Amino acid sequence: MDMTDFSAVQSLSASTETALELTGVRKDFGSFSALGNIDLQVRQGEMLVFLGPSGCGKTTLLRIIAGLESQTAGSISQNGRDISWLPPEQRDYGIVFQSYALFPNLTVAENVAYGLVNRRTQRAQIQARVEELLTMVGLPTSAKKYPSQLSGGQQQRIALARAMATSPKLLLLDEPLSALDALERVRLRKEIRSLQQQLGVTTIMVTHDQEEALNMADRIVVMNQGAIEQIGTPQEIYEHPASAFVAGFVGKVNVIKAKALGEHAFECGDRGLRMIRNPVDGSSDAGDYRPGSEVRLYVRPEDRIAEDITDATPNQVVGVAGRVEFLGGICLVEFDVAELGKTPLTIQFSLNQMHDLNIVPGVRIRFALRADRIRVFPA
């Protein structure tokens, strides 16, 4: 490991045992292929997040796992049991939707107890379980209220309690936070995550919000056009994107046109840029490109050196500061770097650096692109 994988700390709760396994799952709508050959193993107790733009097939995949849609081909097994062709009633999961889907004419307690009643549980037992669940989601006094009397975030907590009532082995969350306002979203994000870890329930969440995914997941499955682009911890996904799509979709990135010169050197515009291997483990995301082949260099706004630059610092450039995007503690500054071509580079500074380096529109600044952080993908 080149450095601490922060997200690895979060995944303590997840074991290596497989809770759910998808093999060659495919979904065609007529001649259109919505999902192509998905192979995936979900570990016991982990929080797995399907992340991708709308239409990438993430929701379809979740609905196939839930049995709400059937796959064209492929198999699914849960804890060793083949559930590929079972109707939803015979699978073992709880589900939470973006729209909450609470029954409007039933009270909160009746909603939560909805799945318990069918199981011939004693009334007192049901009531105790409902109370326990409501306490778990932090709404112990709402039992007698109707859903319309609760805020969106509260309703989603009830939906979560209802889904967990029967203690399913698998929890499916279909964009559970998308309908909430920004503050509520962040609060519920933490709550769901800590609840999930506390209960140790294997969870699959679908989202299009990368911040949500990076923040909550043990592992992220990045999807695009019905295929999996990359599976990894949030940090792996961010720091070592496996494809140009992932690099562009997760986090901000500058894309620079370049030509390979061999030996991890590239030419962009009228100057050369160099990549170096990781000094610790010798790994490199630069790949081996034949000299002369067209490539794209991906540089994140924060992967730059702005202070203490010496003549020995590689990949130095001079840019003219342009538009400044003020984001509070950090700022994004657009630089025109003549030597790298016409596309401006977006570089990130802390607010303090903005003052220290006196960065205002129009000034010329010397900075270097970090040779160990540049990613290279074919053009």
Add this chain to the structure above:
Amino acid sequence: MQASSKLNPVLLTSTRRSLKLSGGDILARVLLVAVAGGLALFLLAPLATILLRGVLDNNGNFVGLMHFRDYLATPSLKRSILNSCSVAFAVVFISVPMAFFFAYAINRSCMRFKGGFKFIALLPLLAPSLLSAIAFIQWFGNQGVLKPLLGGASIYGAPGIILAEVYNTFPHAMMIITTALSLADARLYEAADSMGTGTLRRFFTITLPSCKYGLISAATVVFTYVISDFGAPKVIGGNFSVLSVDVFKQVVGQQNFGRGAVVGVLLLLPSILSFAIDSLVRRKLQAQLSARSVPYKPKPQSAFDRWMTVYCVLVSILLLSVVGMAIFSSFIKLWPYNLELTWRHYQYALLDGDLSAAYTNSLKLGFLTAVFGTTAAFTGAYLTEKSRGLGSLRPLVHLMAMLSMAVPGLVLGLGYIMFFNHPDNPLKFLYASMSILVFSTIIHYYTSSHLTAVSALKALDNEFEAVAASLKIPFYKTFLRVTVPVCLPALLDIARYYFVVSMATLSCVVFLYSPDTILSSVAIMNLDEAGDIGPAAALASLTVVTSALVCLLYGWFSKALINKTQAWRTCTMH
């Protein structure tokens, strides 16, 4: 099987599989097939029989379009087509603008008594279409009070039909246009105001275009209504022949079923055409509906509001003078010679065995259609909207549900005689029973009920069924515990609709009643034919009053029930 498919993924991909069915899935499929089968049996089969009968001779030999050629070669019958169409066009051009301004007043002005005006405008729905014709005869007929106003012209014929049908179609047009007007986006008006747009320009550039589809839809509904209505032309048409009365004469008068089938098919054509236009337009209306818009709220403008009130008062007087004349006639000894008030006609209507039987039969029909029609329409809509599987059957059920609107009642009734009275039909026992009246009425008014149910169901969260399935609750439990209670207001609306239309329906049942199951609308027709205007008016008034009472009762009952069961609706966040 599963083990081998695991070993051999190629096998798996080569065979299309679907999920195993749960018990609930099987039940849902059986019910959906039952709904589809019911619609096929009681709508498609009778229709197909008519179409078939049109190309066969009396001995069952195929004769192609011979009947049609014969029919079109008869000048008097060719005239019927022309008459039907010209009358229908005339009614469209009077009824739709009249209804438009009425709806405009209700939607866009701040006049008072809107509720009262709306109630009066809807009154024509409560009566059989015969009532208006009888009332216009009392006003303008040979012994009419206002006959001198006609200056020697006769009300019998086109003028009478047009007047009666304008009255009958007014509420239909008004309801559709009101819906269209209520969809207006207030922001468009605010934008226009901020640019200083004049009132007239605003009306022509925003108001009219935004309810264009509503107007087209209203026009087609009115046109179809007039073409297929049978009550009014039968009573006031005189010698002016129209298609619908032709069918009746051919079948009941001459027992010529082949000819009847031919006219029935001809009657079906304009209906199918306007149905096609209407469903096309409705789709656009739906798109408008789902778009996000801010509802328009009118501001008081004293002059405009006053003129609108004057207009609505005038129209209301006209409408009330029709139903009022019918009620008045029912209390008069012998029009116009003896104007003494009397209960005699009501005594006759309620004590005479046949007439009181007709009235109770109508009540029975109303009650049975309300119960079974509502159940069928709502269950059918639920299964098509919310259940899984049988993908190809769903659009078919929906199509059949929509088709029922396009079939004129006379044509449906004729199809029922031909289909259910066929010696080889095992369902022949239904013929001449109360059941067949119930079935035909349910089918005849299925479209509106289905659409009401569908739109109520569409307002529910799509994932209720998915959540219930994940909690291992069978669908029917969720249906009874959540779907039905939440949709209760819509269910009550459908039931009331079925009751009211069953009380008034004539065209669909006129071929199907037996002496034991005679209905009040049919009895009114027979009384009118015999010249017994008093009792006819009494029975018609009784129908109107019954329906009005039932509507009031429904309103009161559903309010109480909704208050009791829909507490969740009124609760908001504190």
